[in-house]
Amino acid sequence: MDKLIYMDNAATTRVEPEVLNEMLPYFSEEYGNPSSAYSFSGRIAKKVAAARESIAGAIGAKDTEVFFTAGGSESDNWAIKGVADALKVKGNHIITTKIEHHAVLHTCEFLEKHGFEVTYLSVDENGVVSIDELKAAIRPSTILISVMFANNEIGTLEPVAQIGHVAHEHGIVFHTDAVQAFGHQPINVDELNIDLLSASAHKLGGPKGVGLLYVRSGVKLSNLIHGGAQEKGRRAGTTNAFGIIGFAKAMELATLGMEKNNAHEAQLRDHLIKRVLEEIPYVKLNGHPTDRLSNNANFSFRFVEGESLLIMLDQKGICASSGSACTSGSLDPSHVLLAIGLPHEIAHGSVRLTLSKDNTMEEVDYVVDSLKQIVEWLRGMSPLYEDFVKKNK
């Protein structure tokens, strides 16, 4: 099968050809270290500065507030550990949610071993954080609230502006992991009351290995990566010039095409969801029915297991992902699916399909037709389905 239908754009995206072209000269021609003194490097430093300015402008930030990192995980680590260290004299309490990416959750767990206290907010059945629960969790010792912009598994959008507002009412720093939303959702850091924001280039048509942390002027943040004086002395490490240049180009394209791309993806997504829910029995859509990323669909198919489903999709040339335990190497299914209240056995049968502007309606129809066949085949093999059918006879 030569066919490749890529529907795992929340995992990573294709580098846009225009982005690649923008980056190419900076490998073997303009290869200087932007920190060096000579003019050969100076012009690269200028290009990096322009990239920073361009990305900052796209989110309503100043260029002095954007710091490039090696990716989303580093940005999350820096934001959380950096605030924890800088504000430890003020307090030791952090509020986050049960559905964060592991880059946030595991960082918080690390801090718990070092004297910090963390409240993990629950979410409703759609994956939305409750503002009342957030307010109730705030203590005098709370120094940071970290809530993701959009969930990577189920696509639910969180009420970021409201959360930021609550944080600021209490003088608490607000961080959002916007890795899935950056370049996909309109973001203005002032309007949304964001103090710290993590993003990653490869989720929006840019290269892997480069991300950023937006740090609002005046927010106290200790360094994470110590060494050279790059990034105004805030983040050491040789400037990833081609990565940053590619990131900026990807963001430029994503911003320009956002409305059109979102409309296209939402149309495909809605068709996908409608057909799956109508044509396959015993299936549930996970995540908020409307307040979700325009490219995300996440389903639980009862009586089947996700990894089997993924392998069979792969055999039909379809790339998707699952919240099944068997795809993670642990025995527990996705923490996000458990947090929205799915029983283990239903969470095991989940599949995530994340679209891009390059997907077509024909591809969506092919995926639904394939899913129908595969789910029917696996249910035919499932003792759970056998018992269910016998019980309901």
Next chain:
Amino acid sequence: MSQVTEYSEKVMDHFSNPRNVGEMENPSGVGTVGNAKCGDIMRMYLDIDENQVVRDAKFKTFGCGAAIATSSMATELVKGKTIADAMEVTNQAVMEALGGLPPVKVHCSLLAQEAIHAALWDYSQKNDVVIEGLKAPVNDIEETEEYYQTPGE
């Protein structure tokens, strides 16, 4: 980690073309092991003749690629064997016949062995036969949710 690239050709073959999938009308013995919470349930049906030879085996499995492949291989291995020899179809034997399993999937082969034993136990109870080395299955999905825990994962 990509499951597809970690599975052996034999595992992929038994996953894609599983042998002996199905139910049995009046099995000599049937056993169900694992639990849905952990994402693996295996049910094995055995048809055993008057000479205590496994005439036929069928299975149904809810689980990952490795769980389906090990179920399929386990049914192939017990078919035609005496009940005493069927006891020798261990998880190791199933795994070897499949050309190995990725380390995180080894527990699936244990489940296959448990399924054979559970079906044999059912047969031994129904027919008042003592099978050497066979113990009552500790697990029963109806009774316990927490049966299956793999240490170290």
